[in-house]
Amino acid sequence: xxxxxxxxxxxxxxxxxxxxxxxxxxxxxxxxxxxxxxxxxxxxxxxxxxxxxxxxxxxxxxxxxxxxxxxxxxxxxxxxxxxxxxxxxxxxxxxxxxxxxxxxxxxxxxxxxxxxxxxxxxxxxxxxxxxxxxxxxxxxxxxxxxxxxxxxxxxxxxxxxxxxxxxxxxxxxxxxxxxxxxxxxxxxxxxxxxxxxxxxxxxxxxxxxxxxxxxxxxxxxxxxxxxxxxxxxxxxxxxxxxxxxxxxxxxx
Amino acid sequence: xxxxxxxxxxxxxxxxxxxxxxxxxxxxxxxxxxxxxxxxxxxxxxxxxxxxxxxxxxxxxxxxxxxxxxxxxxxxxxxxxxxxxxxxxxxxxxxxxxxxxxxxxxxxxxxxxxxxxxxxxxxxxxxxxxxxxxxxxxxxxxxxxxxxxxxxxxxxxxxxxxxxxxxxxxxxxxxxxxxxxxxxxxxxxxxxxxxxxxxxxxxxxxxxxxxxxxxxxxxxxxxxxxxxxxxxxxxxxxxxxxxxxxxxxxxxxxxxxxxxxxxxxxxxxxxxxxxxxxxxxxxxxxxxxxxxxxxxxxxxxxxxxxxxxxxxxxxxxxxxxxxxxxxxxxxxxxxxxxxxxxxxxxxxxxxxxxxxxxxxxxxxxxxxxxxxxxxxxxxxxxxxxxxxxxxxxxxxxxxxxxxxxxxxxxxxxxxxxxxxxx
Amino acid sequence: xxxxxxxxxxxxxxxxxxxxxxxxxxxxxxxxxxxxxxxxxxxxxxxxxxxxxxxxxxxxxxxxxxxxxxxxxxxxxxxxxxxxxxxxxxxxxxxxxxxxxxxxxxxxxxxxxxxxxxxxxxxxxxxxxxxxxxxxxxxxxxxxxxxxxxxxxxxxxxxxxxxxxxxxxxxxxxxxxxxxxxxxxxxxxxxxxxxxxxxxxxxxxxxxxxxxxxxxxxxxxxxxx
Numbered sequence: 001x002x003x004x005x006x007x008x009x010x011x012x013x014x015x016x017x018x019x020x021x022x023x024x025x026x027x028x029x030x031x032x033x034x035x036x037x038x039x040x041x042x043x044x045x046x047x048x049x050x051x052x053x054x055x056x057x058x059x060x061x062x063x064x065x066x067x068x069x070x071x072x073x074x075x076x077x078x079x080x081x082x083x084x085x086x087x088x089x090x091x092x093x094x095x096x097x098x099x100x101x102x103x104x105x106x107x108x109x110x111x112x113x114x115x116x117x118x119x120x121x122x123x124x125x126x127x128x129x130x131x132x133x134x135x136x137x138x139x140x141x142x143x144x145x146x147x148x149x150x151x152x153x154x155x156x157x158x159x160x161x162x163x164x165x166x167x168x169x170x171x172x173x174x175x176x177x178x179x180x181x182x183x184x185x186x187x188x189x190x191x192x193x194x195x196x197x198x199x200x201x202x203x204x205x206x207x208x209x210x211x212x213x214x215x216x217x218x219x220x221x222x223x224x225x226x227x228x229x230x231x232x233x234x235x236x237x238x239x240x241x242x243x244x245x246x247x248x249x250x251x252x
Numbered sequence: 253x254x255x256x257x258x259x260x261x262x263x264x265x266x267x268x269x270x271x272x273x274x275x276x277x278x279x280x281x282x283x284x285x286x287x288x289x290x291x292x293x294x295x296x297x298x299x300x301x302x303x304x305x306x307x308x309x310x311x312x313x314x315x316x317x318x319x320x321x322x323x324x325x326x327x328x329x330x331x332x333x334x335x336x337x338x339x340x341x342x343x344x345x346x347x348x349x350x351x352x353x354x355x356x357x358x359x360x361x362x363x364x365x366x367x368x369x370x371x372x373x374x375x376x377x378x379x380x381x382x383x384x385x386x387x388x389x390x391x392x393x394x395x396x397x398x399x400x401x402x403x404x405x406x407x408x409x410x411x412x413x414x415x416x417x418x419x420x421x422x423x424x425x426x427x428x429x430x431x432x433x434x435x436x437x438x439x440x441x442x443x444x445x446x447x448x449x450x451x452x453x454x455x456x457x458x459x460x461x462x463x464x465x466x467x468x469x470x471x472x473x474x475x476x477x478x479x480x481x482x483x484x485x486x487x488x489x490x491x492x493x494x495x496x497x498x499x500x501x502x503x504x505x506x507x508x509x510x511x512x513x514x515x516x517x518x519x520x521x522x523x524x525x526x527x528x529x530x531x532x533x534x535x536x537x538x539x540x541x542x543x544x545x546x547x548x549x550x551x552x553x554x555x556x557x558x559x560x561x562x563x564x565x566x567x568x569x570x571x572x573x574x575x576x577x578x579x580x581x582x583x584x585x586x587x588x589x590x591x592x593x594x595x596x597x598x599x600x601x602x603x604x605x606x607x608x609x610x611x612x613x614x615x616x617x618x619x620x621x622x623x624x625x626x627x628x629x630x631x632x633x634x635x636x637x638x639x640x641x642x643x644x645x646x647x648x649x650x651x652x653x654x655x656x657x658x659x660x661x662x663x664x665x666x667x668x669x670x671x672x673x674x
Numbered sequence: 675x676x677x678x679x680x681x682x683x684x685x686x687x688x689x690x691x692x693x694x695x696x697x698x699x700x701x702x703x704x705x706x707x708x709x710x711x712x713x714x715x716x717x718x719x720x721x722x723x724x725x726x727x728x729x730x731x732x733x734x735x736x737x738x739x740x741x742x743x744x745x746x747x748x749x750x751x752x753x754x755x756x757x758x759x760x761x762x763x764x765x766x767x768x769x770x771x772x773x774x775x776x777x778x779x780x781x782x783x784x785x786x787x788x789x790x791x792x793x794x795x796x797x798x799x800x801x802x803x804x805x806x807x808x809x810x811x812x813x814x815x816x817x818x819x820x821x822x823x824x825x826x827x828x829x830x831x832x833x834x835x836x837x838x839x840x841x842x843x844x845x846x847x848x849x850x851x852x853x854x855x856x857x858x859x860x861x862x863x864x865x866x867x868x869x870x871x872x873x874x875x876x877x878x879x880x881x882x883x884x885x886x887x888x889x890x891x892x893x894x895x896x897x898x899x
Contacts, residue, residue, distance in 0.1 A: 051563060058486060084565035091563075095556035097575060107574075108564045161564065208751055235753050237889025247753045249685065250678040 001028035004169060004199040005050060010064035010074075012045050012054070012223075019045045021223045023064075027169075027216075032191060032200045034210035034231065037220035038251065043203045046220070047171050049073070050201065051087040052080050068169070085112055088162035092174040094154035096146035096161070101138050104146045104157055105129065108165040124164055132160035133190055152183025159190060163198070170194065172202040176209060188213050207247050211235045219243045293652075297645025303434035303447070304397040305386035306360065306423060310340040310368055314380045328373050337365045345419055355415050361388035361447045386430065391446035391639030396420060397429060400638060411638075437646065441612045442623065442631070446639025449632070451647055453611045457527050457622025458596060458654070461607075464531020464618050465595055469538045470588055476539075477546025477584070482572045501540035508536045509601030517605060525606040525621040533601045538591035545587020549580035582669035586662035593658045597651070599626040625651045685750055692742045692763050696770075699735035700814040703770045706732065706777040707810060707872060711803035714784050714865065715796060725781035732774035739767040762886040766817065769875040769882075773810065776868045776875075783861040783868075795845055795862060802838035802869045809835065809876040817883045828880040829892055835873035842866040 005027040012020035020042045027033050035043040045054070052073065054060040066073040073083060096104050105125045108114075115121045125142070129135040134156045138149070146157050155175055162170055172191070176184040191200060191213045204210050210217050211231055218228040219240070227240040238244045245251050314321070316339070317331045341356055341364065342348055348356060361367075364387045371385055372378060392411045395401045397420075407414055423429050440450025480497075484490045512533030516522045522529045553576045561571040602608065608627050615622035623631065629647050632640045680686040706725055713721040743764045746752055752760050809828055816824035846862045853859070884892045 053559065053563060056559070056562065081565045081567055084563060089563035091556060091559060093556055095554070095560045097557060097560065098579065107561075107566075111564070111566055111570055111574075158560070161560075165565065207753060211753075236757065238754055244754050245678055248756045249681050249753075251681065 001031060003027065004029040004069065005073075005201075006067045007046075007049075008065045008067075010046070010049060010062065010066060012042070012049065012063070013061045014057070015059040019223055020049075023225045025218060025225060025228055027199065027201055029199050030195055030197070031215040032195050032202060032213050033216045033218065034214035035201065035203045035218045035220060036205075036207055036210050036246075037226075038246065039205075041220040042223045043218075043220040044173055047173055047201060047203050050169070050171055051084050051089055052078070053089065055080065085165055086167050087169045087171060088165065088167035089171040089173070090155070090158050090162050090175045092177050094151055094158055094178065096149070096154050096157050098145065098147050100143045101129075101146045101149075101157060102142040104161050105164045108161060112165055114165060128160040128164040129157075131163055131193070132156045133186065133193075134160055150183070152179050152186060155179060155183065155187060156190065159187070159194075163194070167198065169199045169201065172200065174203055174205060177205060184209070207235070219246060221246070293645045293648055297642055297647075297649050299398045299400070300437060300642040300646035301434050302398070302431050303436065304389040304394040305430050305432060306389050306393070307384055307386050307428035307430070308340050308344065309382055310371075310385045311336060311382045312372055312379050317379075319379065323376070323379070325373065325376070328376060329369075331369075333365050333369045333372075337368045340368070344423070352415050355413060356419065359390055359393050359416055359419065361390055362445055363448065364388070388436075388447055389429075391637060392416075393420060394447050395638050397424075397431065400642075437643070441614050442610060442628065443612060444610075446635070446637045446643060449640070449643060451625065451628060451650060452614045454623040454625050454628035454647075455650070456615050457530070457607065457611070457627075458624040460527030460615060460618040460622065461530040461534060461602075461624055462592055462596060464528055465534040465538055466588070466592060468532055469535035469542055469591070472535075473539050473542035473588075474546050474584060477543045477550065478572060478577060480543070481547045481550040482576065483568070497540050497543055501544065504600075505537055505598050506600040506604065508533055509604030511536065512601060512605045523619060523621075525609045525611070527607075527615065527618040527620075527622050527624075529605050530602050530607050530622075530624065531618065533605055534595040534598060537598065537601070538588075538595050541591035541594065542584070542588050545591070546580065546584040549583025549587065550576055552583060553579045582666050586666040589658050589662035589665070593655050593662075596655060596658070597626055599624075599630055602627050603630070625654065688742070688746060688750070689752075689756060689759060692739065692746070692760070695735060695739050695742065696763050696766055697814065697818055699732060699739065699767060699770050700810070700817070702728075702732055702735065703773045703777070704807065704810045704814060706774050707803075708807045710777040710780040710784070711800060711807065713781055714803070715800050717784070719785055722781040722784045726778050729774050729778040732771055736767045736771040739763055758886050758889065762882045765882050766879050769878045773872050773875050776872050780865050780868050783865055787858050787861050789856060789858055791859070791862065792849070795842075795849065795859075798838070798842045798845055799862065799865055799869065802835060802842055802866065805835050805838060806869050806873045806876060809873055810879075813876050813879045813883060816880065817886075820883075820887050822884060822887045825880040825884045825887070826892070829877055829884070832873050832877040835870060839866050839870035839873075 003026040005025075007023055007025045007027075010020055010023040011018065023042075023046060025046075035047065037043045048054045049062055049066060050068075050073065054062060062074050064074065068083070068087065071083075072078065097107065099107075102125055105128050106121050109121060109124050115124060126135065126139075129138060134153060137153060138144075138157075146154065149157060155178075159170075159175075176187050179187065188209065191202065194200060202210070202213065214231045216228065217231045217234040219226045219234065219238075219242070221242055227234065227238060227243045229239065233239070234243060235247060238247065313336060316335050317333065319327060319331055323331075338357070341360060342353055344356060345352070357364075367387050368385065371383070375383075389397065392401070393416070396403075396412055396417070401410070401412065403410075403417065412420075420429070436448065437450045438455075439452050440448055441453035442451075443449040480490065480494065484493075512529055516529050516532055517524050522532075557575050557579065558571050561575045562568075566574065602624055607621075607623055608631065609621060609623070610631070611621050611623050613620070625647060629644055629651065632644045632647065680689075706728060709721055709725050712718065713725060743760050746756075746760050750756075809831065812824050813828045815821065816828065843863055843866050846859055846866065850856070850859050881892050884890070
């Protein structure tokens with residue numbers, strides 16, 4: 001499997017506190033990598049290193065090398081806007097813009113200047129919504145406010161928004177934690193579809209979800225990457241006792 | 253044990269009730285004060301909204317007016333109405349002697365001649381006819397009519413003498429004294445005569461000041477708020493600015509008045525007593541309020557929305573302008589209106605920059621001298637005549653309605669738009 | 675491996691109960707096997723009948739284990755070691771049930787043999803039978819104590835049973851050639867084959883226990899006779 005993102009010796013500090021310790025990981029192209037671990041283990045922090053969302057936090061400092069293809073993500077010279085055009089993100093709580101469904105999807109292509117005409121934009125909106133399996137539900141109300149949708153629909157809208165600019169990588173930060181099981185299943189099905197065209201990194205609290213959707217799983221604990229292996233191996237026969245204790249519910 | 257527990261519970265319920273009672277008592281007290289205040293203002297002020305007129309038969313004698321037949325409007329304007337006016341009023345009492353004529357004249361507002369002239373100007377065809385006209389009564393007669401002056405005190409302590417009282421009673425018996433809605437209170441500028449004084453100039457002055465204040469403070473404050481909240485690095489210098497903005501909000505308003513006087517008038521040479529200077533001075537006061545409101549409502553924009561925009565690859569400025577600012581607008585606007593409402597009630601800084609001057613014209617632009625409503629209250633409350641007492645209250649009522657309207661607008665904006673965006 | 679206990683106590687208890695049921699079932703199956711060999715050696719028809727009726731107990735254990743496993747999977751979604759524990763329990767129980775069945779089958783065949791059989795033949799079968807009893811006993815111990823080495827031993831010594839079975843069958847066949855009228859000797863062929871298959875089931879269990887402990891499969895060509 002070709003590696004899309006390759007992190008080497010990543011350390012992250014929040015002020016004095018070290019949140020991630022010497023993380024090295026290879027994220028394969030067009031597959032789903034799940035990051036699991038107890039709360040505060042650093043998995044979300046690591047995810048946010050991949051599209052530089054940690055920049056928002058003043059006291060956050062990232063060391064080490066994270067390569068996206070041949071591009072150094074963790075470099076001062078990097079154009080963050082360009083990076084985020086290629087690395088989309090879906091958040092824990094569905095956070096559509098308080099605008100219409102159409103405007104939500106059209107936002108990305110518009111600010112990145114990907115379209116020349118209204119017609120092109122319409123096409124992007126339609127294909128994005130179709131890929132996010134939302135088109136049939138919303139095609140008659142594209143100009144209604146996006147926040148009026150149900151939680152699951154909102155999250156699929158956010159995914160549609162993320163894929164509207166055709167990023168190579170999609171980061172998902174516990175995308176189903178606020179959703180009911182049916183909506184969760186729809187998102188999981190979507191992830192399965194999306195991995196044909198995108199590299200996906202998903203942080204999840206639900207181990208069964210990690211098992212269901214991912215090909216590779218990384219287990220984080222106290223800022224360390226304890227184990228990173230194929231999902232099958234992790235859930236059938238993890239190599240590390242801590243991993244085993246965590247996934248079988250023997251933690252603490 | 254069980255009993256002990258029961259007692260404990262009872263005690264708890266009692267203390268809870270007591271606590272609620274205290275709250276209720278304090279709210280009632282506040283309400284009582286408010287009601288007393290409103291009753292006082294209203295009972296003092298409601299009579300200012302009516303006006304006393306006296307019917308007088310005016311003989312527009314062409315010869316006395318020295319006018320040709322079918323005179324031009326210019327001729328009508330230049331004619332001398334003094335004689336016919338004087339004659340018409342004197343005619344009210346056929347037995348009048350020379351010494352009482354002045355008393356009769358004093359029963360009318362001093363501009364009776366103007367009123368008679370204006371009628372003819374409007375109805376030139378009535379030249380040569382005898383017309384029954386209603387003329388504004390003087391404020392003393394007005395007060396007698398409204399029952400605000402006691403009649404049973406010695407004549408020398410009264411502002412209306414026995415002769416005037418006798419004529420008043422006679423006219424009233426004939427039905428020639430009437431009371432109508434006092435439109436001139438809203439359309440007239442200030443005047444030395446209570447019966448003619450109106451709030452038009454101070455109302456317009458206030459309006460212009462508020463507009464100037466809005467135009468100056470809103471853009472500056474919003475930009476400052478956005479910069480401080482979203483862009484400024486967190487360091488000693490921005491902390492210092494932040495502290496000072498908060499301090500600014502607490503500076504006594506009279507200090508801003510001094511600043512306005514010293515800088516705007518003396519250094520920049522802006523015209524004194526004008527809403528322009530008043531508005532700029534007031535905007536100094538509203539600036540911190542709006543900055544604080546803008547920052548607070550920017551802070552209240554869910555970080556998830558900003559993150560969503562950033563993750564889509566929007567730049568910091570795009571994130572702020574496309575998402576944060578529109579979402580924060582309802583809060584900022586209602587904060588602005590509340591800041592303006594505060595400024596609206598300010599008197600001290602306006603007095604310092606000279607908006608306390610007597611203005612008997614209605615300002616047509618922010619560059620004309622004007623008063624403002626609270627200053628008008630201040631000016632009138634200084635006056636001795638009983639006629640101004642009710643005007644003070646009436647003016648306060650107008651000011652209150654102005655304020656309530658603004659605060660209501662703030663509320664409506666907040667509710668209407670916040671729901672839509674959340 | 676010494677596992678910490680689960681955060682959810684009732685889950686822990688359910689897993690312990692499953693393990694306990696397997697051990698009980700295994701003990702019963704081992705006992706049935708041992709008794710069937712005894713019944714054969716002593717020609718004890720009463721004992722043989724008892725074995726046949728007792729087989730029902732083993733079926734009941736198997737049913738109980740199946741139910742527990744399905745419940746665990748449906749309600750607890752076991753992962754990793756717990757998943758292996760559950761799945762392996764299901765497979766071991768089916769092997770044990772087969773061991774019980776085959777023991778019952780031996781008992782049935784003993785009853786149907788009326789003629790006197792040369793003790794030489796019985797001896798051979800007894801040796802093979804006792805060897806399988808030991809295999810079953812060892813593999814159950816390895817399950818109980820999670821001992822990887824024992825499982826490997828059991829797995830490797832299955833070949834011996836295969837060889838014993840082969841020589842037993844040859845002996846019976848030779849006998850059949852000389853004494854053509856002793857048609858019931860064919861029953862001994864089946865008994866010999868049953869013993870061999872019980873040994874195979876013990877080997878299966880050894881493989882399962884090995885997977886349970888290590889998560890890996892026993893490698894290499896399985897020793898076949």
